[in-house]
Amino acid sequence: MFISNAYAQTAAGAADPGLMGSLTTFAPLILMFVVMYFLMIRPQQKRQKELKTMMDALGKGDEVITVGGVLGRVTRVTDAYVTIEVAAGTEMVVQKNAVTGLLPKGTLKSL
Template sequence: MFISNAYAQTAGAADASLMGNLTTFVPLILMFVVMYFLMIRPQQKRAKEQKAMMDALARGDEVVTAGGILGKVSKVTDIYVTVEVSTGTEIVVQKSAITTLLPKGTLKGL
C-alpha cells in the first residue's frame, strides 16, 4: 500500500547517462578553447614578432631598451648590442633587452 512498485531500467536509459556525462565536459573543453585563442595564441604571435625584430637589428637602427633608454645601434653581435645613447657614449645591452624598433629619424640629436 505505501510502497510503490520498482521497475528495472531499460537500455535506453544507459545511453542517456552517457550523453549526460559528455555534456558536463563541454563547458570545460570550451573554456580551454577560448583560453587558447585569447591568451596563448596572441602571446606566441608576439614572441615570434619580437624574435624577428631582434634578428633584423642592424647598425643605424633606432631602438628603445627595456629600461627605457633610447639610442642608435652601433654594433650587433649574436648576444649583445652596442647602443649609442649620446655622441661618444655607448652602452652594451643584451639583444633581448631591445623592446621597440623606432622609425628612422625619430632621434634627431644622435
C-alpha cells in the same frame, strides 16, 4: 493525499550515462580552454614571434628602445649583445632581448 509517491531509480539506469552525458559534463571545460587559447595563448605566441624576427633583423644604424626606456642608435650587433649609442660618444652594451622596439628613422636627431 497531496504528495505523490517517490520511486528510486534502478542501478542499471544510473550507472550508464552514455557518451552524451560524459561529453556534456566536460563541454564547459573544453570550451573554456578553447577560449583561453584564442584570447591569451595565441596572441602571446604571435608577439614572441614578432619580437624574435625584430631581434634577428637588428642592424647598425637602427634606432631602438630598450626595456628600461633608453633610446639609442645601434652601433654594433653580436649574437647575444647589442651596442647602443645613447649620446654622442656614449655607448652602452645591452642584451639583445632587452630591445623592445624599433623606432622610425629620424626619431633620434640629437645623436
